Amino acid sequence: MKHHEEGWGWMLAVDFFFAGMGGAMLLIAGVLDLLPGEAGTSLLGNICGPLFISLGACFLILELGRPFQAWRVFMNPKAILTIGAWTMTLAIGFGFIYASFGLDVFPWSKMVGLRKLCAVICIITGLIVATYPGILLGRHKSRPFWNGPGMMVLFLLSSLVTGGAAHLLSAYLFTSSLAGNIAGLNLTVALLLAFQFLVWLVYLWVKISGTTTREAVAARRWLNGEFAAPFKYGFLLAGTLVPFILLFFEQRGLTMVAACLVLIGGFIMRNLVVSSGNIDRTWLPGELDYRSRLPLGDEEFLRAWNNK
Amino acid sequence: MKKIDLQQEGLEIKKACCYFCHQNCGVLVYVKDGKILHFEGDPDYPTNTGGLCCRGNVNLIHLDHPARVNYPLKRKGKRGAGEWERISWDQALTEIADRLAAIKAEFGAEAVATAGGTSRTDDWARRRFMNLFGSPNCFHNSHLCWIPTFMVETAIYGWSPFEIDLGLSRCIVLWGQNPGASTLPEMSGISALKEKGLKVIVIDPRYTETAAKADLWLPLRPGSDLALALAWIHVIIYEGLCDYDFIQENCVGFDELTAHVEQFTPEWAEPITWLSAEQIREGARMYAMNRPGNIQWGVAIDQQGKPAGAAMHARAILRAITGNLDCPGADLLTGPSQEFITDEEMELNEYLPEEQKAKQLGSDRFKLVTWPGYGRIAELTKKYWGKAPTAEWMCEAHPPTVYNAILTGKPYPVKALLVSATNPVNSYGESQKTLAALRAVDFLVTCDYWLTPCAMLSDYVLPIAGSFERPTITSTYGCSDFLLASQRAIQPLYERRTDFEFWRDLGIKLGQAEHWPWATLEDAYLYRLEPLGYGVESYDEFVEYYRFHFPERQYYKYKEKGGFATPSGKIELYSSVLEELGYPPLPPYIPPVENEIDHPEVAKEYPLVLTTGAGVMPFHHSEHFQIKELRFLRHEPQMEINPRTAKEYGIEEGDWVWIETRRGRIKQKAHLTEGISPGVVFTQRGWWYPERDMRDPELGGCLESNTNVLTSTVLEDCDPLSGTWANRGLLCKVYKVQDGAKEGNK
């Protein structure tokens, strides 16, 4: 039965997608930089990291009821969103600084020690940015699909594969073969995709056989309900399995296709997860019947008398 | 919320009332410079003690709703075209008066009829006008609401014992009444007493808000109340549960009754009522053995058509044989007020010539609530109490007969209809016929808050003052011995006026000036209250200082007065008044108007039993569909059906379904519930869609979901005593709406 839902809109899912991806890009760039040898991440990829986080932040701001008051979200240190806002800001700042080391025009571009320090900060903030949405959702005790530590793992994984894919994409744009540490990214992302596939299956299985019927009901939407098609074909097949195979060829064209598929899959999954939490709350006795009897807002009697 | 400083200077607190149901809950209105800033339930008002229901809370929204009628309107284009010209009150009244005078001259005063609704009005003023004008054809749909009950009970006991002494009672029977949805203050009282041990029996086909709290719920087949009442009498008499001393001293006809009900065993009633004999016995015993007890009136029996009068009679007998009358804790025969001037005394009934009374439409066939029966009863009560029941309500033309006269000119033509406080298409029976009559009548005037379907078809529409814009006296249709008084919070907005002013000023235009000495409604009220001797200078002063008048409660009045206001001076179980009028003196068994036992061929086509007409929060009759702050709660009409029956017909929760009787079909949305018997269908009443095109023929979809399309007003289906028509216990069928088809209003 249809009813008016009170909850987060699609822009928040887009924020989670971009910020998660951007965070992971910082993380990956930092880690590759700290490993022995050349990092190999492209300048474009290094810029895209903080850029995507900024883009996510924009969507987050647009999602607000009062976007011009957005600065207020920094005010409650106990709130995960506040922590997220601060780390996103730091990540954006240090992300751009880190990227600037790739441009010779800046006098500090040759200061390796400073760059490595910057890489460490990028790893920390990037990791937090990539993880906190999952923690945020997981703490919602009355949202059966989100609740629990699993969501953090799923979101982190998704961030990592999309971040990795984005780095591959940016690198391959200007060269036909990868050099440096990034050369290993193809296989790493492929393995992470396989892992993501497994974790999702386990997650759904745990929810369905889980403690409450609400969890089972919420999880079934993903297997036979309205989420099933985009989830199975869009995310699991096209967004995970197919790129997993393609990445093994370590070939420019195929990797670029795979990376695009990974991004699309991640995008779909974030949207599904957010709306799943909106739809499935732990309803109080009789609440769902009550809400489904209410008008949706476009009824003739409302149109006739609403603005008078 | 903007905070309002209730201590500020110049703020007055007015003691007004809500006007959206008969409870008239007390309201405190905070007024400054003629503007209402805030209102709340009056904690000192005896019935609501500060509470207000959904409707009560929208008083201010109602007050200045964009759809309210604010100025006198005169039709410009064709009838129903929705083109209006704003005119002055004086012009409207002059033109209406001229037209009425012309009709009277050509066709006689009886060619002018008036239709009323539920109490939104001072209907003594309407009756006063009509009596002076010379027409006996006033009517309400009060047939559906208490009036037949009042008259049957008065025929038997000499007054109706509607005042229940619940505080001392041990058992209450809520017979077809659902105070949990319609009279909230009453429900509150019942719940409080139930916690202290009051037994509550609910007789209702639906598992209502009230049934959910009852000790015993008897879900009888709709329309079979008479069989249940007769079987209860049987059980009480044949199990020896009567109050023999009371019967011995006060009743006549007990032996005849005993013989008469021998056949009406619970086993006999089983197949008719769909209750088991055991359930029937349990109920009868619970009522008879927990004395004192009450039987609360509910509209259910009034709305059954043919068996209604006999069922009221049988129900009245139940009180008498158990001695549950006029003793502490029982149903009290208070009689009319001996202290203030009653509604009837304001009506000038003596001015209506006998030959005009004789012309009252329907009085030849339905004698109890028309001049023949009312005249006789008024004579008896005047002798005994010194006063008569209110004629407006208790003595009415028969509405379906009036609509017929408009359509056919028989027995004589009715040319003008003045409509006040009612939306006849949605509230009278067989809406198709009512609508045809409204379209056909030569001259139609409507006094209302809104442009209802009827107002849309009118020649003139007059803007009426609402709850906070008028004073109100609450006195149970003018028949109680107490009264509650409320004042206006503000003068009417725009050019609205009270209905009193409409009748008064129209009367003055027609030469009745000497009979309308009161310039304002407050003056008229003060005149009525003066005999109470409070020594107040104005009506407002009475409201501010006293607000109500409750005479000291007196039990056993009949002992002191030497009997009852009946021809024999006794309670007439065997009723001589009914006999005189040509009706059976003891209640015969009359089956529900349409039923599977007597009409198998109808039941084949229409296999389900329909009940309708019940009140559903937050609406009241056909009101409040414009108010979105209420409408959102139930924004679509809903019918109820048992899941098993629904399954048989392939109906699922939320489906639009047609409900069809031999008279027509309507659509409502299906709600599946175990709170109703398999085989029974309940439809909500009153529905129209004021948000739609209100012009003829669309008229706000006034037939589309309107349950009165299904009801029957065929004379043979009406109660022979009162003429009340059949809303309940009808046969119907249901089926899914296939396309989005709307039903036309042709």
Next chain:
Amino acid sequence: MARYALVIDSRRCIGCHSCTVACRVHNELPIDMIYNPVTTVGPKGVFPHVRMMHIPLLCMHCDNPPCVDACPTGASQQRPDGIVWVDQNKCVGCKACVMACPYGARVSNKETGTVQKCDFCMERVEDGLLPFCVKTCHQKARIFGDLDDKDSDVFKLVNKEPSIRLLAELGTEPQVYYIYSWEV
């Protein structure tokens, strides 16, 4: 110090929705905003052996309110007397609290862009008046008062009658107590 709480006696509630309408009208809420719905459970069972109960919902003014913790701006706050409220000046409408509240008690206002909720009519309570929903209830099914006052009706009911709290297992410590007519 006071600790405000509400007891809902569902034995008395008839599901009339007056509390919903009173709240809506006096708080001037747009039509898609409801602070205090009243749900109906049942009729459960099979005709004629059925039962039904109405359950008025509203903000539970939790002692451990997840909505307050979730709010990044500090607009959502709890007063020492237990009332949880939203400072409309500070709220940015991020809906973190909407999602965090297990009771569906928070609604966003499309006109102002902020989130609003029941605040026990705190301005009235400060003036010694009852919340509108409590005042309007003919059935006296809503009993409001101070749990720290041993003479108050709420204190007596909470300590005398068996009552339950909704989703108490989540650890929110809700301060609306329900006296059920039967177990759901």
